Amino acid sequence: MPVHALIVEDEESILLSLEFLLTQEGYSVATAQDGAAALKAASARIPDLVLLDVMLPHIDGFEVCRRMRANPALRNTRIMMVTARGRETEVELGMALGADDFLTKPFSTRELMGKIRILLGKTTGSPPA
Amino acid sequence: MIRPTLKGQRLVALFLLGWLMFNYPLLSLFAGNARLWGIPLVYVYLFLAWAVLIGAMALIIERRDH
Amino acid sequence: MLTGALIVVISFAYVGLLFAIAYYGDKRADSGRSIIANPYIYTLSLAVYCTSWTFYGSVGRAATTGIGFLPIYLGPTLMAALWWYVLLKMVRISKAHRITSIADFIGSRYGKSHLLGGLVTIIAVLGIVPYIALQLKAISASFTTILQYPNTLVSFTSETMPFVQDNTFYVAMLLAAFTILFGTRHLDATERHEGLVAAIAFESVVKLVAFIAVGLFVTFGMFDGFDDLFSKAAAVPELNALLVQGGAGGNYTTWASLTVLSMLAIILLPRQFQVAVVENVNERHLNKAIWLFPLYLFAINIFVLPIALGGMMHFPAGTVDADTFVLTLPLSEQKTWLALLAFVGGLSASTGMVIVETIALSTMVCNDLVMPILLRWKFLGLTERADLSNLLLAIRRSAIVLVLALGYGYFYLAGEAYALVSIGLISFSAVAQFAPAMLGGLFWKGGTRLGALYGLSAGFLVWLYSLLLPSFAKSGWLPITFLTEGIFGIDLLKPQQLLGLQGMDEITHCLFWSMIVNVGLYVSVSLWRRPTAAEHSQANLFVDVLRHVAAGSGSRFWRGSATVADLQTLLGRFIGPERASESFAAYARSQGINGVEQLTANAVLVHYVESQIAGSIGSASARDMVASVVVEEPLALEEVMTIIDEASQALAYSRQLEQKSRELEAATNELRSANQRLQELDRLKDDFISTVTHELRTPLTSIRAFSEILGDNPQLESDQRTKFLGIITRESERLTRLINQVLDLAKIESGAAEWHPSALDMREVIEDATTALSQIYKGRGIQLTTDLPDGLPVVYADRDRIFQVVLNLLSNAANFCDKPESKVHVSVIEEDTALRIEISDNGIGISAADQNIIFEKFRQVSDAMAGKPKGSGLGLAISREIVQHYKGRLWVVSTPGLGSTFAFTLPLPRSKLAFLAA
Numbered sequence A: 001m002p003v004h005a006l007i008v009e010d011e012e013s014i015l016l017s018l019e020f021l022l023t024q025e026g027y028s029v030a031t032a033q034d035g036a037a038a039l040k041a042a043s044a045r046i047p048d049l050v051l052l053d054v055m056l057p058h059i060d061g062f063e064v065c066r067r068m069r070a071n072p073a074l075r076n077t078r079i080m081m082v083t084a085r086g087r088e089t090e091v092e093l094g095m096a097l098g099a100d101d102f103l104t105k106p107f108s109t110r111e112l113m114g115k116i117r118i119l120l121g122k123t124t125g126s127p128p129a
Numbered sequence B: 001m002i003r004p005t006l007k008g009q010r011l012v013a014l015f016l017l018g019w020l021m022f023n024y025p026l027l028s029l030f031a032g033n034a035r036l037w038g039i040p041l042v043y044v045y046l047f048l049a050w051a052v053l054i055g056a057m058a059l060i061i062e063r064r065d066h
Numbered sequence C: 001m002l003t004g005a006l007i008v009v010i011s012f013a014y015v016g017l018l019f020a021i022a023y024y025g026d027k028r029a030d031s032g033r034s035i036i037a038n039p040y041i042y043t044l045s046l047a048v049y050c051t052s053w054t055f056y057g058s059v060g061r062a063a064t065t066g067i068g069f070l071p072i073y074l075g076p077t078l079m080a081a082l083w084w085y086v087l088l089k090m091v092r093i094s095k096a097h098r099i100t101s102i103a104d105f106i107g108s109r110y111g112k113s114h115l116l117g118g119l120v121t122i123i124a125v126l127g128i129v130p131y132i133a134l135q136l137k138a139i140s141a142s143f144t145t146i147l148q149y150p151n152t153l154v155s156f157t158s159e160t161m162p163f164v165q166d167n168t169f170y171v172a173m174l175l176a177a178f179t180i181l182f183g184t185r186h187l188d189a190t191e192r193h194e195g196l197v198a199a200i201a202f203e204s205v206v207k208l209v210a211f212i213a214v215g216l217f218v219t220f221g222m223f224d225g226f227d228d229l230f231s232k233a234a235a236v237p238e239l240n241a242l243l244v245q246g247g248a249g250g251n252y253t254t255w256a257s258l259t260v261l262s263m264l265a266i267i268l269l270p271r272q273f274q275v276a277v278v279e280n281v282n283e284r285h286l287n288k289a290i291w292l293f294p295l296y297l298f299a300i301n302i303f304v305l306p307i308a309l310g311g312m313m314h315f316p317a318g319t320v321d322a323d324t325f326v327l328t329l330p331l332s333e334q335k336t337w338l339a340l341l342a343f344v345g346g347l348s349a350s351t352g353m354v355i356v357e358t359i360a361l362s363t364m365v366c367n368d369l370v371m372p373i374l375l376r377w378k379f380l381g382l383t384e385r386a387d388l389s390n391l392l393l394a395i396r397r398s399a400i401v402l403v404l405a406l407g408y409g410y411f412y413l414a415g416e417a418y419a420l421v422s423i424g425l426i427s428f429s430a431v432a433q434f435a436p437a438m439l440g441g442l443f444w445k446g447g448t449r450l451g452a453l454y455g456l457s458a459g460f461l462v463w464l465y466s467l468l469l470p471s472f473a474k475s476g477w478l479p480i481t482f483l484t485e486g487i488f489g490i491d492l493l494k495p496q497q498l499l500g501l502q503g504m505d506e507i508t509h510c511l512f513w514s515m516i517v518n519v520g521l522y523v524s525v526s527l528w529r530r531p532t533a534a535e536h537s538q539a540n541l542f543v544d545v546l547r548h549v550a551a552g553s554g555s556r557f558w559r560g561s562a563t564v565a566d567l568q569t570l571l572g573r574f575i576g577p578e579r580a581s582e583s584f585a586a587y588a589r590s591q592g593i594n595g596v597e598q599l600t601a602n603a604v605l606v607h608y609v610e611s612q613i614a615g616s617i618g619s620a621s622a623r624d625m626v627a628s629v630v631v632e633e634p635l636a637l638e639e640v641m642t643i644i645d646e647a648s649q650a651l652a653y654s655r656q657l658e659q660k661s662r663e664l665e666a667a668t669n670e671l672r673s674a675n676q677r678l679q680e681l682d683r684l685k686d687d688f689i690s691t692v693t694h695e696l697r698t699p700l701t702s703i704r705a706f707s708e709i710l711g712d713n714p715q716l717e718s719d720q721r722t723k724f725l726g727i728i729t730r731e732s733e734r735l736t737r738l739i740n741q742v743l744d745l746a747k748i749e750s751g752a753a754e755w756h757p758s759a760l761d762m763r764e765v766i767e768d769a770t771t772a773l774s775q776i777y778k779g780r781g782i783q784l785t786t787d788l789p790d791g792l793p794v795v796y797a798d799r800d801r802i803f804q805v806v807l808n809l810l811s812n813a814a815n816f817c818d819k820p821e822s823k824v825h826v827s828v829i830e831e832d833t834a835l836r837i838e839i840s841d842n843g844i845g846i847s848a849a850d851q852n853i854i855f856e857k858f859r860q861v862s863d864a865m866a867g868k869p870k871g872s873g874l875g876l877a878i879s880r881e882i883v884q885h886y887k888g889r890l891w892v893v894s895t896p897g898l899g900s901t902f903a904f905t906l907p908l909p910r911s912k913l914a915f916l917a918a
Helices: A012-024 A035-044 A061-070 A088-096 A109-119 B006-021 B026-030 B041-062 C004-030 C039-049 C052-069 C071-083 C086-097 C102-109 C114-148 C167-183 C194-222 C225-235 C237-244 C252-268 C270-278 C285-301 C304-314 C322-332 C336-376 C389-414 C423-432 C435-443 C449-474 C481-485 C506-528 C533-543 C564-575 C577-590 C603-617 C619-630 C636-644 C649-712 C718-750 C762-780 C799-816 C848-853 C875-885 C912-917
Strands: A004-008 A028-032 A049-053 A078-083 A101-104 C757-760 C783-787 C795-798 C823-830 C834-841 C890-895 C899-907
Touching (some): A004 A012, A004 A035, A012 A028, A012 A049, A012 A109, A012 C649, A028 A035, A035 A049, A049 A061, A061 A078, A061 A088, A078 A109, A088 A101, A101 A109, A109 C649, B006 B026, B006 B041, B006 C071, B026 B041, B041 C052, B041 C071, B041 C285, C004 C114, C004 C167, C004 C194, C004 C336, C039 C270, C039 C336, C052 C071, C052 C114, C052 C194, C052 C237, C052 C285, C052 C304, C052 C322, C071 C252, C071 C285, C086 C252, C086 C270, C086 C435, C086 C533, C102 C114, C102 C336, C102 C435, C102 C533, C102 C619, C114 C167, C114 C322, C114 C336, C114 C389, C114 C423, C114 C449, C114 C619, C167 C194, C167 C336, C167 C389, C194 C225, C194 C285, C194 C304, C194 C322, C194 C336, C225 C304, C237 C304, C252 C270, C252 C423, C270 C336, C304 C322, C322 C336, C336 C389, C336 C603, C336 C619, C389 C564, C389 C603, C423 C449, C423 C506, C435 C449, C435 C506, C449 C506, C564 C603, C603 C619, C649 C718, C718 C875, C757 C762, C757 C799, C762 C783, C762 C799, C762 C823, C762 C834, C795 C799, C795 C899, C799 C823, C799 C834, C799 C875, C875 C890, C875 C899
Parallel strands (some): A004 A028, A049 A078, A078 A101, C783 C823
Antiparallel strands (some): C757 C795, C823 C834, C834 C899, C890 C899
């Protein structure tokens, strides 16, 4: 069973790049462009990993994170928040709301994949094929 | 804007150096009959020291340091 | 060969030239193109330090003491290194408080004390008037020398002639006229005299050139260079003795004390204070002067010893006074023109000193001696007089005449007396008495008025007793027993061997004792009593001046009632009603207020008026005058006077205490609200930066991610590569656009944007914009229609900017359209006062909540944009700024689901709005 990842990102081009990277890693990928769609997608199929943008229209990333954590079904889901604002307080808030890791845009794709592998307990992940 | 920091301190140091050069006992070292280029040594010394002092002041003032 | 008439013509022509230069300098200053606003002129004006005492006297001194003339120039060189702290502070304080003389400075530092200011003035006048006399004597002696050569080889012994036949008398009158003309042209708060400074700088060039010319002639014309001159001198036994008589002309103590004296003199002599502090145009000029001024001193001293030695070898011993070598050496070699140049050089050295010193002394006499007394005499009714400016000018001018008359009188009476010859160093010793109060006042907050008063008085008395009176005795005006046996025959009180102290020359002796009592009393009396509130606040202002950036602002809190009109009338009384109204207008402009009538009589205005008046009558009196208006009490002046006299110190103290606590309260409130404003601004700035950061990072993220993907995956298929590269290009363009717009907006908001208004036909602008976007509209299948009536009136605006607005609204409209049958319609409507341009679409519309925020920076109607290329979020903000710049409005009306209409107005030129804007 491949890892199932959910990417929540309203910027289309960033979404596209994340989708490419995770698919290449061999994950199955679902996408959402706003908070409501993200929550819906997460309950439709439980993801192992959520890449969650902070600045989302209507319901922002922190709220999405809080609601996901409130759902017992998503107990084992790893949530990595991604922000373009990069304030210390945001990292703290995200962590307090139950996020597992935090990444600041722009990011290195290798750093991203490294963090994801660690997060999923696959410290010896195969190099990108 | 005049920055009264490093430049000011350098100038004060220069003042102390100048006072030292222009007064007893350093001055007395150049007294006597000795001559340089036919001119009494103390005369040459005073004017040289004076020129050096002015040069150093110019250097401190005009130098752009960051 | 040189006739008296020629000499007289040349001297008067020279002074005439000074008039011309000063006149030109003033003209240029009036038209705002100062010729003295550069460090070189500033340095040259400082060289007023070199008087005829330098020009003629240095050679004379060198002839008797070898290098003993040098400390007088080494001291100022050393002091120049300290100017960075000392003079800068003095300049800044004086500019902030409109201080116009050294008396004013010291009085002001110690709680705006009349008594101290007056004392300093008296000391300065007593110490300096003989010095002025010395300059007049030099002029007179140089006349005699050049006229009677070679008959009276031993010159400087001119027999006294009736003053009506004395050329010097007329020179003195001419100088008085010059000083009155250019020194008191008008009363000005800054008391700066540009024309006068220009003339002084010119004189400094003349004397330097003349002296060096003579030096070159002696060294290379009469001798074969330095080497030749010095070796020939060495062959003469008595000259050789002079050259080798020890490093410091024989006495290191004298050497050191002369160095100290001249260090102090260069900042404390009234004329130096005048040129260095009062006439300073820009404190930055001080930087270069720190090394250029010593360079000037260096240059004018190079040839002193050669001229002295040359003269002593050339003339048989004792036949010619060494003081005249500069003139007599060229004369003896038949170099008439060189002698004339030297004569003019000496004249310039004397006149420069006399002019500046007279200005400085007369300002002091007027502001710190006469005015405070006149204002106290209530029967004169001066406090009620409407216009004091003429009276002030009259006092100034009388003071100038008085100072010069005193100088001439002293010269006339003293003649050859010892009292005149030795006066240079005696004057230096007098002004050195200001040093503890001045330097202490600059760097030590603990110095008090009483301390300064006691120290200064005691030092002055010692100077009087041990230097001035003995010089009188040596001139025969006092019994010589005063000197040899002490007053009343008391041995310990011998003026130049006080308490039996021996082994020092008279200058060192005076310096030692006067400084002991001066510094001693200044420090101990200051420490004895707590400073009063007024002293304390002035001490803080002076000592911490380099930390107080904004001069005056907040330095004085003030409560009371006064009207703007009262204050203007008050100022008018001192500087004349016209200049007062100009001054108020200038103040209003500086506060960003349109007219004088909108000014409020607040603390800042009161302080402004006070400092303006201070320029005319000194800071202590100015405070009293302002107080008389501010509390609107006829008795106020009387009251303040008594307070200053310490007759009711207790009353003053409690009043000051009360005032202090009110000041404190006001300051606290001000601080609190300022802090709140700051925090708000800070938050806004933070938000903006954080948003810009986000907007910049978003495209960067895509660019980086896809670049790395392309880099890590060389085997990607070509269509995928093309797609990814396309994204990178698009996002780069977005980044560029964003940066441009942020810069654009910043420019507009800060007011730095350039606007090029021209007459605009809106119809043409709109047509150009629709043409530019027609491809995009066609591509998206949106129908674009316009309704542009003929004969629209023109509006005045920047074409490119308005085009930018229309383009932005049109592309926004296109972005809102998502239906297959989308339409965008542009129309122009002529209203009474403006043109209204409307751009309507039938797109998705904007919710009521969003309508308010879309004009803010970086706000977009997010879901409306989903799936569409995004704008930067700055377009509408910029558009609104542009429209508002032309006093128009930009707004939106929209119904979600049905479409939006963006509209903006541009005022018509004849309408009232545009008229006001233009």
